[in-house]
Amino acid sequence: MYVLKVSKExxxxxxxxxxxxxxxIDEKLxxxxxxxxxxxxxxxxxYLGEQDTYRLRYRDYRIIYRVKEDILLIFLLKAGSRGxxxx
Numbered sequence: 001m002y003v004l005k006v007s008k009e010x011x012x013x014x015x016x017x018x019x020x021x022x023x024x025i026d027e028k029l030x031x032x033x034x035x036x037x038x039x040x041x042x043x044x045x046x047y048l049g050e051q052d053t054y055r056l057r058y059r060d061y062r063i064i065y066r067v068k069e070d071i072l073l074i075f076l077l078k079a080g081s082r083g084x085x086x087x
Contacts, residue, residue, distance in 0.1 A: 010076040
């Protein structure tokens, strides 16, 4: 299992969600810790232009994260709506 580490930007996004949304995001993140790169139950793709960085799609939100394979760490960089997260 991978360990999650959260940036302040992601934490700010997360705290603004409703309790029900946070619960769903938690479910996706739990699945992510099992297999952050090739998880068939999640919509994951490589983040172009960045090495070891991926995008997780959940409804209208995108979660950008970086994977450190050698120490089994997932660093959640940022999250937001589709139009805002890529800026």
